[in-house]
Amino acid sequence: MPYCRMCGSGTVVVHISYAKLYLCQKCFLEFYVKRVKRTVEEFKMFREDDVVGVAVSGGKDSAALLHSLHNAFPKLELKALHLNLGIPEYSEHCESKVKTLTKILDIELQTYDIRKELGLTIEDFKKTKFKRKICSVCGTIKRHIFEEMAKRAQVRVLATGHNLDDVTSVMLNTFLNGQWTQLTRIKPILPPLTEGMAYKVKPLIRSPENENLLYCLYGELPIRTIGCPNSDTAGIKKYAKMLEKFSEEDPNFKHLLLNRFLELIPLMEEKFPKPTITRCRICNFPSSNEVCAYCKRISLVKGYQTRNNIVK
Ligand SMILES: [Zn+2]
Ligand SMILES: [Zn+2]
Numbered sequence: 001m002p003y004c005r006m007c008g009s010g011t012v013v014v015h016i017s018y019a020k021l022y023l024c025q026k027c028f029l030e031f032y033v034k035r036v037k038r039t040v041e042e043f044k045m046f047r048e049d050d051v052v053g054v055a056v057s058g059g060k061d062s063a064a065l066l067h068s069l070h071n072a073f074p075k076l077e078l079k080a081l082h083l084n085l086g087i088p089e090y091s092e093h094c095e096s097k098v099k100t101l102t103k104i105l106d107i108e109l110q111t112y113d114i115r116k117e118l119g120l121t122i123e124d125f126k127k128t129k130f131k132r133k134i135c136s137v138c139g140t141i142k143r144h145i146f147e148e149m150a151k152r153a154q155v156r157v158l159a160t161g162h163n164l165d166d167v168t169s170v171m172l173n174t175f176l177n178g179q180w181t182q183l184t185r186i187k188p189i190l191p192p193l194t195e196g197m198a199y200k201v202k203p204l205i206r207s208p209e210n211e212n213l214l215y216c217l218y219g220e221l222p223i224r225t226i227g228c229p230n231s232d233t234a235g236i237k238k239y240a241k242m243l244e245k246f247s248e249e250d251p252n253f254k255h256l257l258l259n260r261f262l263e264l265i266p267l268m269e270e271k272f273p274k275p276t277i278t279r280c281r282i283c284n285f286p287s288s289n290e291v292c293a294y295c296k297r298i299s300l301v302k303g304y305q306t307r308n309n310i311v312k
Helices: 025-042 060-072 090-105 114-118 122-127 134-153 164-176 180-184 209-218 234-249 253-271 293-307
Strands: 012-016 021-024 051-055 077-084 108-113 157-159 199-201
Touching (some): 012 025, 012 209, 021 025, 025 060, 025 209, 060 077, 060 090, 077 090, 077 114, 077 134, 090 108, 108 114, 122 134, 122 293, 134 157, 134 293, 164 180, 164 234, 164 253, 234 253
Parallel strands (some): 051 077, 051 157, 077 108
Antiparallel strands (some): 012 021
């Protein structure tokens, strides 16, 4: 067994194949935090005197994100933002993990419970035409509510746990499907569509998914141990599998792909101008339609509840 490349100890636990590195537990945790710090600085995601909101789900990626940001920038003020979607058992489980994590780190936690705030849950969409598209509805709702939570928490920047695998598979998907405008939205730092909204940043864009899990395991972070019962990511998984195949040939493949896409995006932005953005007549959020996708979906459930005299 090789020795740790950083400290020379013989208790190597991780082999980082793309960097040809063997690391012990302590040095892996340091290596991970350093990369997060470098990524934030590389893309100028925020300054150390900023207030940064971190979307935390209870899963490995966002737990690793919150913990590593806390370690990389000890002076930075972080606020953990959690959305409870009211999925039976699963949502309570996730919220309890988030509570434990933020307690350990002594970070303020703000939770948005859609049952209390909106009188509905993600489960209600199973009675609508979106019943086979719960994941996509969930995505639309999450994006909208996190904007609202960022506003409430008065943070200038909202950090999310999108990792290297997520980002490269979505990039490949949009690329192969010719969704050029969507491709340009997958940037490490996304400026707000209108004034008063938060910058979205992805500090884990260079962190592979399996390393986020290892960071949580070696750092003994509380993370969810059950999966979402509604999860249906078959489409994206197809691209993730393709990337795995290429990575077997070249462990650096995802990193290379990310770098090439990052060079391509500014050219795409020039070629495909942004669609005109107006405001949603119901919620006043930026939207390309008169009523935004979020309000359309919420009113669908509300309509069902009214017709059936359901009060929540
Ligand atoms: Zn070491
Ligand atoms: Zn709206």
